[in-house]
Amino acid sequence: MKIFVTDHDGVEHELEALEGWRVMEVIRDWELPIKAECGGACSCATCHVFVDPEWLPKLHEASDEEEDMLDTVPDVEPNSRLSCQILMSEELDGLKVRLAPSAKPETAAA
Amino acid sequence: MNDMSVNETVTDVVIIGGGPVGLFAIFELGLLDLKCHVIDILDRPGGQCAELYPEKPIYDIPGFPEISGQELTDNLIKQAEPFGPVYHFNRMVTGLEKLDDGSFVVTTDEGEVFRTKVVVIAAGGGSFQPKRPPVPGIEEYEGKSVFYSVRRMDDFRDQDLLIVGGGDSALDWTLNLQPIAKSLTLVHRRDAFRAHPDSVNKMRALADEGKINFVLGQIGSLQGEDGQLQSVHIKTGDGEQIIHATRLLPFFGLTMKLGPVADWGLNLHENLISVDTEKFETSVPGIYAIGDINSYPGKLKLILSGFHEAALMAQAAKRIVHPDEKVVFQYTTSSTKLQKKLGVA
Known part of the structure; x- marks a missing residue:
């Protein structure tokens, strides 16, 4: 199965995903820039992505915990989700998300 | 010596x-x-x-x-x-x-x-x-009229204050600064808070009495001169609202x-x-x-x-x-x- 991830420069990447993996883990595994500093514990909101509006209804609703963490996202939009809280499954094959500016890691020092 | x-x-x-x-x-x-x-x-x-x-x-x-x-x-x-x-x-x-x-x-x-x-x-x-809102040009206001913490309450006395966030910091400072601020607006993205319920109740009471202004939305852009904030554009569910503010306190955690x-x-x-x-x-x-x-x-x-x-x-x-x-x-x-x-x- 696959997901499509648009990076901070607007380039779309097609990534191979595995069932049961968190979308954050797929993005990180393919070395696209995502901070994800708490490592998937729904505790930092630095794996924030914008979900393509067509795909939004296919996701389970955000838990109270995820909503609470989304409160700490300064660039939140109605289609904001934490990618560590989206588990890959057959229904999400082809999911499209865009990396959020607030989840961008610091650029490596020169 | x-x-x-x-x-x-x-x-x-x-x-x-x-x-x-x-x-x-x-x-x-x-x-x-x-x-x-x-x-x-x-x-x-x-x-x-x-x-x-x-x-x-x-x-x-x-x-x-x-x-x-x-x-x-x-x-x-x-x-x-x-x-x-x-x-x-x-x-x-x-x-x-x-x-x-x-x-x-x-x-x-x-x-x-x-x-x-x-x-x-x-x-x-x-x-x-502190998490910094990705608002263009916010750097030039930081330390002058945009602050991520309250070191001295007096810096906010008689100011038109805008607080953003839905956690304990945002709510606590809304309650603490309201009595000394000239005006106070709290902006949060939804009508639910991850703060202490007692603080939320107190905040809602202040809003009901008209002592603070609670707006559902998020910060869009800042207007001002030489680091001195004058107003903030807020994106709301049905458009945009301009709020007069001389101090901004964003509380999005760390x-x-x-x-x-x-x-x-x-x-x-x-x-x-x-x-x-x-x-x-x-x-x-x-x-x-x-x-x-x-x-x-x-x-x-x-x-x-x-x-x-x-x-x-x-x-x-x-x-x-x-x-x-x-x-x-x-x-x-x-x-x-x-x-x-x-x-x-």
Whole structure:
């Protein structure tokens, strides 16, 4: 199965995903820039992505915990989700998300 | 009078970062008779365990089938206690300089100076700093009319205040600053809060009485001149609202930034400090990096990896601080010497 991830420069990447993996883990595994500093514990909101509006209804609703963490996202939009809280499954094959500016890691020092 | 010596602390080791790995380093260094000072930007020990997930259970600490971030922190502090570490919280290490004699001078943003033989960087993902809204040009307002914390309440007296966020900081400061502000608007993205229910009720009462203005939305852009804020555009569900404001307080919590570590001349690899796997020494002899902040082939960012790194680092640090002493490898189960240091024999 696959997901499509648009990076901070607007380039779309097609990534191979595995069932049961968190979308954050797929993005990180393919070395696209995502901070994800708490490592998937729904505790930092630095794996924030914008979900393509067509795909939004296919996701389970955000838990109270995820909503609470989304409160700490300064660039939140109605289609904001934490990618560590989206588990890959057959229904999400082809999911499209865009990396959020607030989840961008610091650029490596020169 | 020599100003340099006034505020100078002399020690064996300065540990930068008081997370689980920094705390365990006190223990391992202590068994080898090395004295530690620990500096951390947070107001309490525990690092990520305390700031991000104090209540979350951790399942991969050896010997603990389940332990919370806070319990682990408390245990590590207790374990380090016999070695009398000195903690310095609410400070960021800003300067690190190596002297000709091989020792180091460590300075903080509070003006303290430490003279030390060994530096251990256990800074995790860097220092915790406020999340900054990605609003263009916000930098020029920061420190003048945009603040991420309240140091002096008086700075907000008689101001038109805009507070953004839905957590305890946003709610507490809404309640505390309302009586002295000229006007106060609270902006949050939804009509639900992750703050103490009592604070939420008090805030709602103030809004009902018309003493504060509560707006559902998020910050769009800032307008002002020379760092002096005049108004803020708020994106709401059905459009945009312009709110007159002379002070802005965004409360989106903390995130980690590498910070000054990047300026200390250490070899870095993708914002992590490169170390060897024998001593966990950086490219500068005498400076070690352990835990999440280091990088080496096969590195796993696990707390348990950091514990292992602390133990090996301590052996190397010992040789620097006491070069003439023979280091005998001992176990805490059998060594009376170690047990005396731990206060159990």
